[in-house]
Amino acid sequence: MVDIAERPTRLAARPAPTPAASTARPTLPGRLLGLGGRALHRSAALLALAAVWETAPRVGLVDRVFLPPLSEVLTAWWALLASGQLAEHVGASLTRSLTGLGLAVLTAIPLGLLIGWYRPLAELLGPLLEVFRNTAALALLPVFVLILGLGETSKIALVLYACSWPILLNTIAGVKGVDPLLVRSARSMGLNHLRLFQKVILPAAVPTIFTGVRLAGAYSILVLVAAEMVGAKAGLGYLVNYAQYNFAIPDMYAGIITISAIGLVVNQLLVAGERRFSTWRVDPTA
Amino acid sequence: MTTDKILFDRVTKVFPGRRGTGGAVTALDRVTLGVRPGEFLVVVGPSGCGKSTLLDLLGGLATPTAGQVLVDGEPVTGPGLDRGIVFQQYALLPWRTAAGNVAFGLEAKGVPRADRADLVAHHLELVGLTGFADRYPHELSGGMKQRVAIARSLAYDPAILLMDEPFAALDAQTRDSLQDELVRIWQATGKTIVFITHGIDEAVHLGGRVAVMTSRPGRIKQVIDIELGDRDAQDDVRSSDAFRHHRHQIWTLLRDEVRAAQSAERPVVPEEARVG
Structure with missing residues (x-):
């Protein structure tokens, strides 16, 4: 299921070779065969994992109570999907993680730009940032719950906190890493600070900033799932935890698979976005 | 002096x-040098002699410790669009196309959007890059990048x-x-050009006058007037007698300085990065 859900986005991300290739030297069937061969090669490890997962419990290598065969997990997944429960949990989780990620983008990017640009501010806040950055977000979960309660606020706040660091640090690095020659050149044309920032610093920092956003996207799901295992009434983390408590083991694995599928999709989307924003930085085809 | x-x-x-x-580190020591309007002046000197510092001061990117730099009789107080700088490493904005880079200076100058396109096209044509307007710097060769940089500096008309x-x-x-194109552009536009180099051939070929540091x-050790006759009349300026004479003249002036620079660099303090 993971495989099926994920592959279309991967193909959609690089559609270029297929249409152009049909006119190229190898014949169309040959091309398709090659493409199919490549797809097979790329998914071989996943297929092997699926096969082991399916057979190991059946032949008694592992206890099938604790690790049911993949087909049973997929059946449970389908039942969850059909009953609408899965959509509810996915909806709850995505709302939280996207809200947290969105808020992190809105706060950390401007803050990072300020810190990267004004050296005194960087010197003032540097040690503080070091301390917080090295404090694992999940270690602060009890604090968030204590202060903000068990509701949505504490979960979104935790995601916001965890997502802020990669965005903030990458934004700072992006601003500081701007080629000094570009700044010199722009200054020689008499650009004032604001225009210099708008026309040189910001565009130069965008790819680095977006790398931070991509990392934050991964964190947002990672941290959220853990947060949802503590005092939530919906969400994928809750589903996994709740299913384990109630010994609905196939449901638990169904939840886990969904989490990895969402993680993959989110990452693919952000990678595509990152590539779009930084075409000039790498040397794509020249 | 007022004509400088x-x-x-x-x-x-x-x-x-x-x-x-x-x-x-004393990079420049009581340098006095005048540049006439519309002149092509080349400054040549051994590495580390402060050539680039001279240019930074003129560009308004640095301030002199003593003395002053005058442009049209007014002291330089900062960067300005009356002086355009072309850097060795091009300094093109990699996220902008060739046309976008040429437009950059126009935006800095506040040229209305409607007028920019024509100016950009004209200056890309001037440097022979018509048809490359939509290319990004990473798609251009080194020479083409430098042409874009020159077009950018010319476009805002310093x-x-x-x-x-x-x-x-x-x-x-x-x-x-x-080099040939730059001479052509200089003749066509009548700009005053101050050109820094460490190449003797380049200095002789380009300069109306060459200041040896x-x-x-x-x-400033000496300022030499370059007389190559009518450039257009000659097929290969670089192999003429006059060219060879000037090259030898500058080479002789520089030889002692290069030796002095080498012996000075060997024992003592690390190179000051900005001097050069």
Whole structure:
């Protein structure tokens, strides 16, 4: 299921070779065969994992109570999907993680730009940032719950906190890493600070900033799932935890698979976005 | 003196040594040099003689420790669009196309959007890059990048063009053809050009006058008038007798300085990065 859900986005991300290739030297069937061969090669490890997962419990290598065969997990997944429960949990989780990620983008990017640009501010806040950055977000979960309660606020706040660091640090690095020659050149044309920032610093920092956003996207799901295992009434983390408590083991694995599928999709989307924003930085085809 | 477009008036620049290492470096020592309106002046000197510092001061990117730099009789107080700088490493914005980079200076100058397109097209044509307007810097060769940089500096129409070893990173063929084009552009636009180089051939080929600098601390050793006759009448200016004469003249002046620079660099403090 993971495989099926994920592959279309991967193909959609690089559609270029297929249409152009049909006119190229190898014949169309040959091309398709090659493409199919490549797809097979790329998914071989996943297929092997699926096969082991399916057979190991059946032949008694592992206890099938604790690790049911993949087909049973997929059946449970389908039942969850059909009953609408899965959509509810996915909806709850995505709302939280996207809200947290969105808020992190809105706060950390401007803050990072300020810190990267004004050296005194960087010197003032540097040690503080070091301390917080090295404090694992999940270690602060009890604090968030204590202060903000068990509701949505504490979960979104935790995601916001965890997502802020990669965005903030990458934004700072992006601003500081701007080629000094570009700044010199722009200054020689008499650009004032604001225009210099708008026309040189910001565009130069965008790819680095977006790398931070991509990392934050991964964190947002990672941290959220853990947060949802503590005092939530919906969400994928809750589903996994709740299913384990109630010994609905196939449901638990169904939840886990969904989490990895969402993680993959989110990452693919952000990678595509990152590539779009930084075409000039790498040397794509020249 | 009042006829000078640019006047370096007893300009001294001292870089304070880094904390700990001590030893302030005198990059320029009472340099006095005038540049006439519409002149192509080449400054040549051994590495580390403060050539680039001279240009930074003129561009308003640095301030002299003593003395002053005058443009049209007014002291330079900061960067301005009356002086355009062309850097050795092009300094193109990699996220903008060739046309976008040329437009950059126009935006800085506040040229209305409607007028930009024509100016951009005109200046890309001037440097022979019509048809490359939509290319990004990473899609262009070194020579083409430098053409874009030159077009960018010309587009906002500064009276003075400052060029800091602009062709040093290019291969010999590209350099020769760009030199010829620069002379053509200079003749067509009538800009005052101050051109920094460490290449003697380049200096003789381009310069109306060549100012030879001493090794550190940088002073003007001698200013030589270059007489190559009618450039257009000759097939290959570089192999003429006059060219060879001037080259030898500058080479002789520089030889002692290069030796002095080498012996000075060997034992003592690490190179001051900005001097050069």
